[in-house]
Amino acid sequence: MQLAWLALLPFLAALVQAALPNSARRSAAWLAGGTALAVLGLLLSQAPAVFSGAVLRWSTPWVPALGLDLGFRLDGLAWLFALLISAIGVLVLLYASYYLSPREPAARFFLFLLLFMGAMLGVVLADNLLLLVVFWELTSLSSFLLIAFWQKEPAARAGARMALLITGCGGLALLAGVLLLGHIVGSYSLDVVLASGAQIRAHPLYLPTLLLILLGCFSKSAQFPFHFWLPNAMTAPTPVSAYLHSATMVKAGVFLLARLYPALGDSSAWFWIVSSTGLATLLIGAYVALFKHDLKGLLAYSTISHLGLITLLLGLDQPLAVVAALFHILNHACFKAGLFMAAGIVDHETGTRDMRNLNQLGRYLPVTATLTMLACAAMAGVPLFNGFLSKEMFLAQTLQPGLPAPLRWGLPLAATLAAALSVAYSVRFVHDVFFNNPRSRPSPQLPHEPPWGMRAPVALLVLICVLVGLMPQMVGPLLASAAQASLFGGQPGQLPAYELAIWHGLNLPLGMSVLALLGGGLLYLFWHQRVDLHTLEQSPLLGRLNGQRGFERQLARLRSLAALLTRGLQNGSLQRYLLCFVLMALLAGAAPYLAQCSLTFSWRPGSPPGYVFSALWLIGLLCTLATLHAFRQRLLTLVLLGAVGLLLSLAFAYFSAPDLAMTQLSVEVVTTLLMMLSLHWLPKESRPERQRWRTGRDALIAILAGLGSAALVYAVLTQPFDSIARFYLENAPALGGGNNAVNVIIVDFRAYDTLGEIAVLGIAALIILALLRERGLPPLAAQLGGADNDRHPLMLSVAARLLLPLALLAALHFYLRGHNQPGGGFVAGLVLAIALLLQYVAQGRQWMAARSDGDLRPWIGWGLLLAGLTGVGSWLFAAPFLTSSYDYPRWPLFGHVPLTSAMAFDLGVLLTVTGATVVMLNAIVRLSASKESARWK
Amino acid sequence: MEMMLALAVGTLTGSGVYLMLRARVFDLIVGLTLLSYAVNLFLFLMGRARIGAAPILDGQRAANLAEYADPLPQALVLTAIVISFAMTALMLVLALRTRAETGSDHVDGEEPR
Known part of the structure; x- marks a missing residue:
């Protein structure tokens, strides 16, 4: 020791x-x-x-x-x-x-x-x-x-x-x-x-x-x-x-x-x-x-x-x-x-x-x-x-x-x-x-x-x-x-004889x-x-024999090599970086097959497509290819993109995934709204590129990527299939108290994941808010230019007003039934957000501003807090974070209503989704307000 | 049908990649959106395309769980859809901000010389 x-x-x-x-x-x-x-x-x-x-x-x-x-x-x-x-x-x-x-x-x-x-x-x-x-x-x-x-x-x-x-x-x-x-x-x-x-x-x-x-x-x-x-x-x-x-x-x-x-x-x-x-x-x-x-x-x-x-x-x-x-x-x-x-x-x-x-x-x-x-x-x-x-x-x-x-x-x-x-x-x-x-x-x-x-x-x-x-x-x-x-x-060993003495x-x-x-x-x-x-400045003869100089020369060579590499790879062009990224992704995808594995296709005839499916597929394909053709006209592209998204949600519905179809549909609406709004501040057309060779090169890369992913999908779809779905299907009612296995996975089995995702959503909304905040900066809108002289058609305005309570009811419905039927916090939150955003579209910003400040930031916070507290709540019962429990109490008038702790979690999801979505769009909508105020001044 | 689905994913991916490599931010965002469609469809298809399978457990078909649609890829894709929306929104606002700061909607923040 x-x-x-x-x-x-x-x-x-x-x-x-x-x-x-x-x-x-x-x-x-x-x-x-x-x-x-x-x-x-x-x-x-x-x-x-x-x-x-x-x-x-x-x-x-x-x-x-x-x-x-x-x-x-x-x-x-x-x-x-x-x-x-x-x-x-x-x-x-x-x-x-x-x-x-x-x-x-x-x-x-x-x-x-x-x-x-x-x-x-x-x-x-x-x-x-x-x-x-x-x-x-x-x-x-x-x-x-x-x-x-x-x-x-x-x-x-x-x-x-x-x-x-x-x-x-x-x-x-x-x-x-x-x-x-x-x-x-x-x-x-x-x-x-x-x-x-x-x-x-x-x-x-x-x-x-x-x-x-x-x-x-x-x-x-x-x-x-x-x-x-x-x-x-x-x-x-x-x-x-x-x-x-x-x-x-x-x-x-x-x-x-x-x-x-x-x-x-x-x-x-x-x-x-x-x-x-x-x-x-x-x-x-x-x-x-x-x-x-x-x-x-x-x-x-x-x-x-x-x-x-x-x-x-x-x-x-x-x-x-x-x-x-x-x-x-x-x-x-x-x-x-x-x-x-x-x-x-x-x-x-x-x-x-x-x-x-x-x-x-x-x-x-x-x-x-x-x-x-x-x-x-x-x-x-x-x-x-x-x-x-x-x-x-x-x-x-x-x-x-x-x-x-x-x-x-x-x-x-x-x-x-x-x-x-x-x-x-x-x-x-x-x-x-x-x-x-x-x-x-x-x-x-x-x-x-x-x-x-x-x-x-x-x-x-x-x-x-x-x-x-x-x-x-x-x-x-x-x-x-x-x-x-x-x-x-x-x-063991014998030391040689020696004598320590001054005089030998x-x-x-x-x-x-x-x-x-x-x-x-x-x-x-x-x-x-x-x-x-x-x-003498240095030793004669050996002055030039200097390891230091060689060392420094090698070091300098190494440094210039590093600089060369850095300059070659990082020239400051994000376009270049993205290209490198895509190429690397392609390479990483192809590498295993180049090395040893091989894609095995079984060329069995496969299931015959129905007429409906074939028609939808053809429209989708054409719309996608049309975006490629028309992408310089941005408004047209947006319409085509919306069509592709819509067809995708139809495909989800066709393939027995109603939850996905609903989510895709509502997200599609919000995304289109958002892109239209931003297009107001961006050029309406893309300038053609100067370098033609880029187009050819990128087309080649794109075709390779498309072929690769298609081959991968085909190979997977023709393989025999064994899934872990059985576990979730068996346990969704027993452990989660819900019949909609998708929703039970989201709010219960993988609730931790969902908590993270709504946090990301909330953070994205706050970043957008911060990016468009004008304090200390010249008004963004003035720099961006663009005119704001929209008129709001009466029919739409009236219809939107009538729709609002209906939409609220629909959102409530989706939320309440989500655990057992298609729906849930995500869909409900998006529907609610759409209903609110529709008012902006139909009535105009000033009309909305007179009725509400539209500040849904607290919703994000409350939603996250609620979801988090639901998780923490399970600690009180000595269970791990986010363990859920459920009961089916009998309510007067309604009869048996499922009541699970996951419902509270789902409410948190709803609040965050609605809050984040509205905050994001509202931030962009406000840009025009700032322009007006700038003009008024 | 499998071949058609594969082609659909391939077309979406290819179009997405091509538009992603364009020089203008808006085109890039359109490309990203297409790519996220492709990825979502891809993920979903990992649970196989099933027509007419039951999505909701109703107690009657419980004897044969194989009759149900696979819920796991659906749950993954559902959150992915929402997240890709957040990403699109963020990119759009970044594009707005970049344009306000630099006066250009080029990806690199400046017009190529």
Whole structure:
């Protein structure tokens, strides 16, 4: 359980941190620092167990179907990394609380740092590879947030984006690799994977797995050619660089290499890929670092180079090399974090990090200068410092007798050269900043020593560098347990013999070291005296070898491709979109038949059509085709359209669907009214199109669509038929208390659906109202033009008045009998609406306005409320929403009248339908009123 | 008769699609209306075209439920009819509004250049 606390504590603290205001700097800093200290304490309490070789575990099932447990595992390797994360975390937090200016949102900064700390601890402690990938991605995300902490600076945003893109893509590759690994092994558990190295290496998928996982590791650890994101990430605040980009996150990649060494290592593919990548990164990083003028840029390339060194060591596939790699991880984290902090101090105090503008700071910052020189000595590998020890081990490892021919002499040479370069840039760092370089310009502001909180972490780190350098035995147990875990992954195994000592006698590695120190000094002298480093814009030779440029070019290409696609598909023409839509629909309809299915027709003679049907069919067909011919004359089209609708409702009646026939008929009336009304405000004719080819193309599409749907209908109609109608027919009287199964389905079985639909109807009416509202706009009617000089024929006027009470009665009739006979709320509501609208047509708007304001908006609301409350009412009887009940009480005079709760629901439907319909038409009718008023004014 | 029904749906669909692809909003709305006729008829026909089947349960023919018309597609189509009315109304008003704002009844809100 302590293990879970260890991993999850930062996340819990981050939750609290998120609630803190940014002004609470002190409490935010204390909370973050306290959390890091607590993690460190927990970790130290586990030290005895871990050093004795135990592997601590804790887990709980999370997504068992995926083989994903929330589980943590602490062994020597994880302990080493967790120590780096928590200890350097404490120091960075202390440093950051003095580094941030009072204006900056401190709580947010600490929140991100805590998130990162939690994610990083998760990576090293996860005992399941999938979980590891999850935390891995979390580190990428939190590092994105941290790099872009100064959001207002474009460079910070660009750097953050680049880092996220590269490490994120690497993370995807890693995920794919891990999935393959899980496929090979059959489990994602780290214990199982680490124990089945032989099985993995023998598997045919070994190479792709290895490549994918290496892609993830290399991109995270800034290996060539993915290294360029790291220098760009230097736009982050310095504490972030010190923490993420030297000590922890960039080490995640090499951590994973060390972690999976028992599973993936020990093969020639591993040796060649990992060691050559490491070697290239080591040399390129060290070389480019020398020519960087930005302090943090120099340190970033130096970090790249040291990461390359570690990768190279891991790639050499030798147990001792792995020990050296782990030792160097520890040492590098100490001196590099210290150096970043020192660079931050310089930046903080002088306002610049450009070495061309820094000079003689040793005078003003004596303490910082001393500390920096000591750390640089460690970085350069000067004896008596920790960097010297691991570098000696590295140099010794390059002298393997078993290496292939060109490497046998090439590797030691390259290693010595890289060591010399690292000496050169270390010398440059110290000389350019703290001593007198006559070529430097003065710094923008006169520095003085920073507060103790910024110096203390550096001092502590330098102290560790020196102590380890003098007494390497003190890290002996730590290194041994980490190496044991990395080499054997929890399996029994014997560590190779090695000795942590300053003096190994006069041997070849020592000679190489001395050569590197001298050579590095001379190199710097040459560049400084002969060429003048300050005049170089970029590193000679390698300045053009730039992964960043290629990356940006590819990114730009991708962006222009996306823009091209977008422009091609979305040119702003709705006509085009509709065409795409129709084509896609056609394609989607045809796809199954093109792929495998086939339409089966049974060419049986079918039922012979009656004369009535044939006649109706012919008229309908002709009317439909006539609309195509006449659609430019809109009024004529409307008449034809009405005829088609009318014939459709006749067809419904003919095919035993009276409810449908009634609804279709009444909707047809309302629709025609509505379209006539709108036509008043629209051109009466369609202009012919300019592009003739469109007509032909659309006709082809239309014919295809028509043929397709006809074929589909024919195929369906000739198939044997089995329906679920029986269920509804059997249960309509028993459960719904009605004999009209259609109505029972609408108000009872599928009442939820109906509730949604009347809500849509009501919303549509309100949208129409809003669209035609004129407040704040010039009168719509004036813009639309058109004349309003209709006369209202007397006969119609009188007939309509007489019809009104009759229609009301008919609506009531339809509503009341709907449950057992054709009718129901929809039909009744439409009939009622038609009766009211007829008055507008027959009497005119003013006549209606004098008698009623025609505002049926409340009807929509009341109708929906009633329908909804009917549903809620069933809760009172502990039944689900919209359960209906019924009874047939005996009423005086009327006899048995069905009374169901669905009746109330149906009344709600009626009110909404009537309200919505009248509101819609009334909104359009009012347009002419506004025009008149405009005219009157 | 099956062939005739299929042709009816096909004609309605084809005409609807053709008019939907026209440039003027009103033509588009007419097309949509035709298309919704086609779709409603299509849905209805999924319960088969039955002539003279009983739509209302009257207790006398209850012994043979196969004699009744299929109520489910009817219920679906009934609400679909009302919803397509709402859609037509909304489109019409959008057309009005667009014309008031842009002075054009072209689908794209402006006359093609």
